[in-house]
Amino acid sequence: MNCGERRKTVLIQPDMRVDGVWEIDLDELSRRGIAGIIVDIDNTIAPWGAYDICDPAAEWLARAKNLGFGVCLLTNNYHSRADWFARALGLPVVCGWVKPWRWGYRRAMQILGTHSDSTVMVGDQLFTDILGAKRLGIHAILVSPLSDRELPHTRLKRRLERFLLGRRDDS
Ligand SMILES: [Mg+2]
Incomplete structure (x- = not known):
């Protein structure tokens, strides 16, 4: 593997994997100096396409907010769906075609008043959530x-994700 290949691999490797957000230890994040999440x-706090927060x-x-x-x-x-969740949870939202591009994460950190080393990204997709975060050095x-x-194209990406994460593709 040459250096270029290695760098690309690292960019799509998450720092941590959990079954759901509720498994993330908030006290541990705090101890690590994390201030922004x-x-x-979709598929992280709500089932895909559903207006229903898990x-x-x-x-x-x-x-997290209380802490x-x-x-x-x-x-x-799209905006109307993103705004529904923002209102329901009382949280700011950055939406549109923002991942894996750097500007979406930068905008979110600007809102949070944090930097790459004091922020974590939590999401369910390697090629959007994780890739965008790693490009900026965000945990x-x-x-x-x-x-x-x-979405159908997301299902295709899942096969590649499983390969990159070293899982057997049982589907
Ligand atoms: Mg998602």
Whole structure:
């Protein structure tokens, strides 16, 4: 493997993997100097396409806010859907075609008043959530998707994700 290949591989490797956001230890984040949490919406805190926030995810977000973390939603979804979640959770949101591009993460950090070394990104997709975060040196946490439903092109990406994460593709 040459250096270029190695760099690309590192950029899409999450720093941590959990089944759901509720498994992320907020006290540990605090001890690491993390002050801001950027969170994906679809299949991270809500099933894809649903207007329904998963209870343990909503509780984890509320706990994060109570502990003093800044939390910002970051989604490639359209404005009306993104705004619904922002209102429901009382959180700021950055939306549109923002991932894996750097500017979306920079905008979220600007809102949070944090920098790359004091921010974490939490999401369910390697090629958007994790790649964008790693490009800026943001600690990236990959969650298992909440549902099997997603866009056809995302299902294709999942096969590559499983390969890159070293899982057997059982589908
Ligand atoms: Mg997602």
